[in-house]
Amino acid sequence: MTTDDTTTDTTDVDARLLAGLAGLATEAPAGLPDAVFARWVRVPSGLGDVYAAATAHGVQFLRPAGDAGLAGFTAAYRARFARPLVAAPRPPAGLLPALRGRPGRGPALDLTALTGFERAVLDATRRIPAGQARPYGWVAREAGSPGAVRAVGSVLARNPVPLLVPCHRVVRADGALGGYLFGAPEKERLLRAEGMDVDGVADLARRGVRYLASDTTTVVCFPTCRDARRITPRHRHGFGTLDEAVRAGFRPCRTCRPAGAA
DNA sequence: CCGCTGACCGACA
DNA sequence: GTGTCGGCCAGCG
Numbered sequence: 001m002t003t004d005d006t007t008t009d010t011t012d013v014d015a016r017l018l019a020g021l022a023g024l025a026t027e028a029p030a031g032l033p034d035a036v037f038a039r040w041v042r043v044p045s046g047l048g049d050v051y052a053a054a055t056a057h058g059v060q061f062l063r064p065a066g067d068a069g070l071a072g073f074t075a076a077y078r079a080r081f082a083r084p085l086v087a088a089p090r091p092p093a094g095l096l097p098a099l100r101g102r103p104g105r106g107p108a109l110d111l112t113a114l115t116g117f118e119r120a121v122l123d124a125t126r127r128i129p130a131g132q133a134r135p136y137g138w139v140a141r142e143a144g145s146p147g148a149v150r151a152v153g154s155v156l157a158r159n160p161v162p163l164l165v166p167c168h169r170v171v172r173a174d175g176a177l178g179g180y181l182f183g184a185p186e187k188e189r190l191l192r193a194e195g196m197d198v199d200g201v202a203d204l205a206r207r208g209v210r211y212l213a214s215d216t217t218t219v220v221c222f223p224t225c226r227d228a229r230r231i232t233p234r235h236r237h238g239f240g241t242l243d244e245a246v247r248a249g250f251r252p253c254r255t256c257r258p259a260g261a262a
Numbered sequence: 263c264c265g266c267t268g269a270c271c272g273a274c275a
Numbered sequence: 276g277t278g279t280c281g282g283c284c285a286g287c288g
Contacts, residue, residue: 115284115285117283117284117285118284118285135270135271136269136270136271137270137271137272140270140271140283145283145284147271147282147283148270148282148283148284149270149271149272149282149283150268150269150270150271150282150283150284151268151270151282151283151284151285152269152270152283152284153268153269153270154267154268154269154270154283154284154285154286155269155284155285156269157268157269158285158286159269167269170269171269172269172270172271173270173271173272174270174271177269178269178270179268179269179270180269181269184269187269
């Protein structure tokens with residue numbers, strides 16, 4: 001502790017500055033904190049415990065708690081969304097049931113930081129029901145960019161909200177499951193846990209069958225469509241392309257919308 | 263700004 | 276059956 005003049009002057013200035021700032025202090029306007037901060041929670045899921053970040057608009061980012069812990073999660077979040085993160089008092093409405101695999105709308109999502117194409121891809125992916133799967137090409141077409149098949153893979157590879165946007169249900173057209181941001185084995189585990197017949201679909205694909213049709217309803221579906229699974233074996237027909245099926249008199253299913261459905 | 267790189271797909275050699 | 280290539284969109288150096 002010195003008592004020379006410069007130090008005294010500085011202390012004086014500091015004191016006046018602090019007093020001035022104290023005079024400025026006031027309650028933050030309602031809603032301001034939520035406009036500035038995102039909030040994080042840690043919750044259980046099919047991927048183990050995950051961290052999720054939500055803004056006032058909805059869940060924006062979700063990652064497994066695994067490796068880097070909370071510090072890694074906040075770093076990844078800030079690198080991508082440049083917004084401070086504070087603890088949330090409770091999980092956003094609908095998050096826990098959605099992660100528990102309950103059917104329903106799930107929590108609101110905040111996809112505002114994404115491009116239009118990215119949002120379109122995630123929206124289409126969101127419409128794939130549990131226990132089912134669709135090819136990357138299907139997502140591209142549903143997203144309004146039928147040629148952007150590869151770009152769909154790029155978008156899903158950095159899906160900010162896995163599980164909530166079920167990108168694990170997007171698979172390759174040749175019957176392989178394709179990649180996953182947390183590893184292909186994890187993708188397969190999730191699909192099996194949801195009740196998808198992974199082996200059955202692989203068998204069909206190996207024999208060149210990518211579509212299943214029913215001669216009682218004259219409808220042709222993706223093999224994982226809930227309508228396709230109920231076709232009695234006697235009335236079931238397999239096709240390699242939708243074109244063949246259509247030429248044979250079958251119309252595209254309105255539930256799973258293989259290319260060409262109205 | 264350019265050039266490259268992806269969780270892909272279908273066409274063609 | 277395998278290999279290569281172009282198309283697509285966004286992030287990175």
